[in-house]
Amino acid sequence: MSILSELILVKNEALHAINNLKKWMEPQQVERNLTTTLDECLVVCEPLGVVLIVGAWCSPVQLCLVPMVGAIAAGNCVILNPSECSSHTSELLHHLIPSYLDNECYHVTLAGVNDLTEIVDLKFDHVFFTGNREDGGRVAQAAAHTLTPVTLVLGGGKNPCYVDQQCDITTTARRITWARFHNAGQSMVAPDYVLCHAEAKAQLLQALRCCLLQFYGSNPQESRSFGRIVNLENLHRTTDLLRRSGKVAVGGQVNEADKYIAPTILSDVIDSDPIMQQEVFGPVLPILTVNSIDEAISFISRREKPLCVYAYSSNSKVISRLMSETSSGSFCSNDSVLQSLMVVLPFGGVGASGMGSYHGHYSFDTFSHRKSCLLRNTCIECVTYLRYPPYEEHNLSLMTWASSLSQKSQGWCQIL
Template sequence: MQFTPVNEIPAIRKELEASFRKGVAQSLKWRRHQLYQLARMVQDHLDEWVQAIIADLGRPIAETYPSETGLIIERSIISATQLETWTAPEVLTEVVPDWQKSWKPTIYRAAKGVVLIIGPWNYPMVLTLQPLMGAIAAGCCAVVKPSELSPHYSALLAKLLPKYLDPSAYRVILGGPDVGAQAMEIRCKSHIFFTGGGKVGRIIATAAGKHLTPVTLELGGKSPIIVDPNYDIKLAAKRILWGKISNCGQICVCPDHVFVVREKQEEFIAALKEYYHQFFPDGALASDSIGRIVNEAHFNRLKGLLARTKGNIVLGGQTDDKLRMEPTIIKDVTQEDSLMEEELFGPILPILPVDSMEDAISQIRSRPHPLMLYVFTDDPKLKKNVLANTLSGNIAFNDTFQALSVNELPLGGVGDSGCGYQILRHGFNTFSYLRSSIDMPRDAEASLEVRYPPYTKEKVAFLGTTSFMNIPDSHL
């Protein structure tokens, strides 16, 4: 992969800013064409994309089709067909008071400008092209920097994107942190969209703060799972194990650790073992149905966490020289364990036994807010209790990972797990801003006379009307 020379980045930015000022991305017809071209770029070179992702991650094709290639094609088409709806001015004459109706109060959704999208390596296609999709729909120009840790995907993106999308509006830059840092330092005032870890997210936010640049941060975190003892334990185990092995656990909403009451821990472990052997009859290391760890550094990090755990490994734990790791289950883990120090981002599943569901909720509240919270229960009271007493970017009841497939739902964090949203209309809104307006008619002048000096007693009394409004009584 050939990196973009750092000294070329200011010129790229200048070219895109000139295109935005010229209104290149303004036409809905033009935006629609770019979105369809995005879908065509993926579909025309489907095998190349799949092979690039296999080379970078060893991920099974069966996981890449629905979560990356298919998702981008489907959502690009949906975005193209929804442009008129999303961009339509919102005229507020039905909701404002009668005396303001003639002002034509209106909200427009305007493009922010030239935006910077910094993508991760774990889902390299969807987490670079999905934000780009929102930027295109909003009428922005964009610089896209994919991760240097997914070199095959990144090189292919740099090769194909200018053949399908207008290169005067959309450019790919390749490189490591120095390239990303340079891209942020050239007065990027429009928007930065970053997906990755919290450590780099803080660097991004600090750099953006120098120029008051708005940011979207998709940061992940340790997404916990609560298993109600009255729920179907076997079904919960099956769905949790599937969520843990998807992309070998390398996803921002991966189920990170499980809270289960002590008396159900062994039953839950037995169910996990049963489905492990169903999923991998000859063992995970001999299977083509699970990916590998992205690189040696992350591989060694995971092995180091396992080496230091005080919990008991009851399944898996084996690795090979191809950066493959078995799904690994560890029981009797505590909050002080090595496995609770950071987001695992791998096929390791700690089980934390608790005394009650209230105990699980209390432990979740004591930690940074995750991007996703999973709860397996049919009890409406427990659902209400979790919703009322925890904070997370998203919450899913009775399944894992699949929540991201719902086109209408936003994905976004809170607190340490990030800020801002993406997916279809929510991505469009991220790269737009609300531009309000009024159009004061000439014949409204008579009603406006009260605002002009001199301020007589009658004018003051009229202008003070709302300051003396009656406030209804309220009692707790």
């Protein structure tokens, strides 16, 4: 499971950067006009400097190292701070990174979440934070004191998943089950709840039951493919939410000593249930019923903008409406999670789910400053002298005439 969801993603990101870095670093030529006929206009990417990357515990390797690949590719020094919740992974990164990377440029700190604001106050050139909305807000406030730019990828919203009455129920159930219960549901990009069309609800519930049995067997606690909750705090929080919300249709068993919560499906969930008030980092899938695509869109739009929106339908018009009439960090139809893993697509949040993006070239841009460069020639001083004082009426007339000859798309005096 870790190889698939963590290591392969980092390897893909690194290989993509290696294969494309020369192209990304090339100065970008800007179209010339009358003013710059003899000059050279360039946009040059330069490193920001020293950046702080704060990773989250739910995918502790890739959420640290994927943005770090982009920061290194852009030429920055990096301070990496893995999550204290995933302590074994944090210790591993703290041990391995100094063995493979330049110790003067790359460091790993093991600061707790309560120490982050003090670290950010040290003044970095960029802060990249992945985590919950509350901690992200504190990091952004601390960064604002020193005018430090930030990228925030937040789990502040709940990722909705609409299931239409026109869809392949078997495939839909298989893909939702994989996405929701992978890593025991501890994912920022998993479907957080299902808005199921009333006509498809019975079929979907039955298909989800079959998938859970196929994936994890009759006793998921004995399955080597099913994970455990990261700590007792998260286990207690998730257990409390599921026991006070809806009706358990599948699962619901809890073993505190083993940090185990069975893959659970809740039916008859309503908007006011506790589980709909915060993000669920556990193997619990609430199912709500809607009677139309309009009702689903209205439901999603009333809530904070999520990191991801998912839609399952064989009707292209339904997919198009969900994509265009809802706002989210990313969108995926007829599958889940994959849009957040692709190196060629930017991934990030909007509104309550964050700001900025990363992956591939977008990571390189995030950790780069695009510097405007004008390399001027001195041969046309016989014309540009008109911009110098004293400002006589004759000079002004000539400049006004030159401006009138300018192309409408440029809209400024090219004689400067």
